[in-house]
Amino acid sequence: MDALIAPALTWVEGALRPGLALRIRGGRIESVAPLAGTTPDLRVHLAMPGPTDLQVNGGGGVLFNTDASAAGIAAIRAAHRRLGTHAILPTVITDAPEVLEAAADAVIAARGQPGIEGIHIEGPHIAPERRGTHDPRHIRPLDVRTLAVLERLRAAGVPVLLTLAPELADPALLARARALGVVLSAGHSSASADEAGAAFGRGITMATHLFNAMPPLHHRAPGLAAAAILSDAWLGMIADGLHVDWPMLRLAIAARPQRGRCFLVSDAMPTVGGPDQFTLYGKRIRLEDGRLVNDQGALAGAHLDMMTALARLHLLGGVALKDCIAMATDAPRAAMGLAPLRIAPGTPAGAVAVLDAGLGFAGWLDAPG
Structure with missing residues (x-):
């Protein structure tokens, strides 16, 4: 054209x-x-x-955990591209070590595909009490087996984002991951404000889906959320109006000491661009009134794409359009150290x-x- x-x-x-x-x-x-x-x-x-989405569990009927292949990644990215997202980090959540290893192999094989910018490993090194929909059977401390996966990914030139509970991680293993160039994010964590502040001082540079899977803000126990907001870390946010109320997102954005360090994620599941239900850990997850819920009615990921998140944050959340665009485009790439898309x-x-x-x-x- x-x-x-x-x-x-x-x-x-x-x-x-x-x-x-x-x-x-x-x-x-x-x-x-x-x-x-x-x-x-x-x-x-x-x-x-086109937006860059750092947290994409699935799309087009495909869940990365259950189809950890280059073909599965291509199907997920195609579903999100049809909805306006240019680049993604396929995200593997808490699972058996073999699943993580297969996911790493898949991303290495898919690295040449357009719009595949790396991998997000969300768990299994998380706090059991903040697991959300993650399977507790597979939660474990950061270990040398995961370090070996990180080493293989980085040797292949793959950008890696690792979400974990910093208060539970061996500092020596964290230092090894950081030395590899892995981007470390605090999430699914019960860290106190002091523990979180110390983690941000030791090289944790991000927080995963702020407010979700972490202690709520409390005036006598500010926790990870407050420490993250007051730090210079990059903060991911799910802007669907379901995971976090709009005033809380506005409050967090306004309170940052350094502007421009919040970014949008979809936390998308296979229903985005796909059918209205899927299976996670052998259990049915269904789309109900715009919410993804398990059989107990608890939230289980998001039915959201980046363009919808951008529009909702502006039109419903009252955040300036220029800030919403930056949160979908420039900020996530900067958070991962990716070359800007101009x-x-x-x-x-x-x-x-x-x-x-x-x-x-x-x-x-x-x-x-």
Whole structure:
């Protein structure tokens, strides 16, 4: 597609800019310049880099834990791409060591696929009392077997995000993981504020799905959530209006000492772009009124994609649109040390998302509408 496309708003270098025109030639952006009276081939509402989602358990009917293969990863990414997400970290949750090892093999094999930026290992090194829907049979302390997996992934050049309960981890093993370049995130944890603060001081640089699977804020026991908010760590957030109420997300964003260090995640399960139920640890999880619940009615992951999270955070949560876009695009990539994705000459048009006036995903820049 060769065309001149004129978005009403374009996300460029961390700002929403009106009045620009994007020249597309040979599947890439050739130029970004003021429209300046030129007649475009197409006008659209908003152009932005496709989001990067650091927490994707599944999609398109596929759960990574149960289909830990390059084909499974491709199916998950395809389901999210249809909904406007450009890049993902396939996420393997608490399971048997063999499942983690298979997931690592799958990501190494899939590393050349477009939009596969690494792997998120969420558990099994978590606090049993904060496990959420994770299977308690497989929870265990950080060990040399997991370290061997991390070493293999990093030797293959795969970016790795590891969520664990820092208060339960052997400091020496944590230091070894950190030395490999693994991004360490506090999550599914009962850490006190003091324990969490110490962990952030020792190289934990992130917190996983803030407020969820951690002690609630309390005025005499602030816990991990408060320590994370007041730190300079990167904080992941599930913005579906179900996992966290909007005022709490706004409070956390507003209270950060360093702006721009919150990012959106979907925590998506196979129902995103797929059927309305799936099996997790041999038990049925179903979609009910927008919530994913187990047979006890407890939340079990999220039925959410990044574009929906962005729109809800702005339209329902009252967060400024520019901040929501940054939380879906620039922030997650910076949190993982990934190269930024910019709207600039040379950028593939298929990596740039087009949104309509209601902030719904309207296609990719190489095939808008």
